Amino acid sequence: MSQIDEFRTSTRAWLEENCPGGARGSGQIPWGSSSIELEPDVRLWLQRMSERGWTVPTWPREYGGAALSRDEYTVLIDELKRINARTPLTGRGVNYIGPTILELGSDDQKTRWLPGIARGEGGWAMGYSEPGAGSDLASLSCRAELQGDHYLLNGRKTWTSDAMDCDYIFVLVRTSPDKPKHEGISLVLVDMSQAGVQVRPIRLLSGASPFNETLFEDALARADDVIGGVDNGWTVGKRLLQFERSTHAGINISGSQGGRVVESHMPETIKRYAPMSAGRITDPVIRARLIRFEQNGHAQRLTQKRVIEELEARAPGYASSAVKLSGALHTQEGDEMLLAAMGTGGIGSETEATRAWLRQKALTIAGGTKEVQLNIIAKRVLGLPD
């Protein structure tokens, strides 16, 4: 038996024995927040998996991972999916800031932050966009001034998803206002449980409020919590964005669940709503649209698989923009199609389909708009000039 086959066998046995029933199927997935109570089985699953280093399987052992190779990681993901086990931990900690610290942080930062992130101790918010800095992120103005061994932060961040339940926030701040705009930015970690950090909800078009504005008024951050060097935040922050996009794209194997491909249930879902005759959808337009959707979705899933196979490093670079964008467009097409199939029923907002249609309008905006992704692909992949 080859080494990888042995790994599969032992992994399968361990998962069967250690994955509690309450961590299988759909349900709660922890993302680190200390203000969200975990169900007993979910807590147990997180604890068992993190002890084994399998919440962040490819990270080094000393930082809470299991040092799995890409192939071993793929096997683990396969085996989790096989028993329908939920991922033990997700969120911006294990998927965005963790991989960034691992790649660009100092040894001290890795030691102080990564093991806790790997155990799901603390939920992370993302302090990037500002009211005046959206797609033109580098024009951000949130300031950080060095005062001894601390920075004092002042400014406003917006679209900070989940901030009301977060314990920490990584923030892009301006540390050198006199330098050119890309050269005076730093990425710093901030504890949110202090008076200088205030969170105000923003209500979205879906009616829900998972978004916020986060205000900093003389908020404190440790000077040694600037990641990747002072005034190097544009480079560090862009790398973090690649981890974000590759997470959205399902290909971030430096995180907790990259490569976990979600199969399509659209045919069954559509059939619940669309008029049928003898097992066939009778509306030829919906039927043709569904078939094309399935074709595209299958190609999308195969592309995720291919990108992971072709990765030379542990995390993808610009491919993440392409896969993230095509995935977002595909999901939105599914939402539109489903609502079209529902006809008048689609305006009732009691169904998950309608809520998803509203909520997922964000997919071509959050994490960099569709237009920004196309610009990145054109510039970085195809080499087109500014």
Place this chain on the structure above:
Amino acid sequence: MQFSFSDDQEQFRSVIQRFLTDKSPTTEVRRLMETPEGYDPAVWKQLSEELALPGIHIPEAYGGAGFGPVELGIVMEEFGRSLLCAPFFSTSVLAAHAILNAADEAQKADLLPDLASGQRTAALAVTEPNGRWDALGIELTATAAEHGEFLLKGTKSFVVDGNTADLLIVAARSPTSTGDDGVSLFAIPGGATGIDRRLLESMDATRKISLIEFDNARAQLLGKLGAGAPALSRTMDQAAIALANEMIGGAQALMDSAVDYAKLRMQFGRTIGSFQAIKHKCADMLLEVELAKSAVYYAAQAAADNDPELPALASLAKASAADAYINTAATCIQLHGGIGFTWDHDTHLWFKRAKSSEVFLGDPSYHRELYMQRIAA
């Protein structure tokens, strides 16, 4: 299932690329597309003798190189990129697969070595004037005659390289049979008595298609009588995957051409590639081509692994590649502006190949329907 390429496979690809850069510049494509044969026998001889390509996927027992669908896919992708004019798709993909799927051992040993070595060319005649690609469209009849031979009567159309093929593999049915029943494959020399071949004018002059009339032409049955439908269906799937590989090679060539042009062409004092309207078109092309590549490479690997999902994956690959190719071709013309729709500019060569490939072996709607039926099954 692993579907990215190994170092050896990448090396194989670069050998083919070097050969094609030398032998198939578009000046050659343009010269050959004006000839009735549509290929250069000297180049065919070279790619047979120096690179052993015609038998790349044919087992060694039958004189081939013994590689599989992935290597065949690499060859097709590069041929598609360079628009090589050669009887490869007809001989090696369509006819050789049909023989491998339908013939008995003795027939394979008899027919395949000459195809593998490039000594003889061959064509597969399935489609009739009704334009269908499945067994249901077959009307040409085969009637038993003396010496175990059969008499073919009827008309085949859109036969790739049918006018030049030394050997024809013909799909026919027993008189009075219907549907998949009674379908068999037959072999007959291209110049046999009772065969009348006429080159059809095609919008895509880089791929020669012919109308072939059979008037009681004497043919040899391949395999068992009436057992041809599954063999034909499998051949169509394998050929669809190979053609899909050719299509993504062509799509990549067009995308490269459009992007290169966008970097060079100056208007309003700047390169047009600096405009977002152009950039976004280019990025959209990349998304579509890359998604199609995933479907196509995966299907080739599925063919190599004899995956039970092969039929569904073949249809997925064919539909995805066809969409990507035709859309990329249209965008490439658009990005080139006025020069893009001139005869002298090369884009139309690929544009026409994209269109002929889109309908060849069944158009995207046909394959999407098959895909849906095949994954639901």
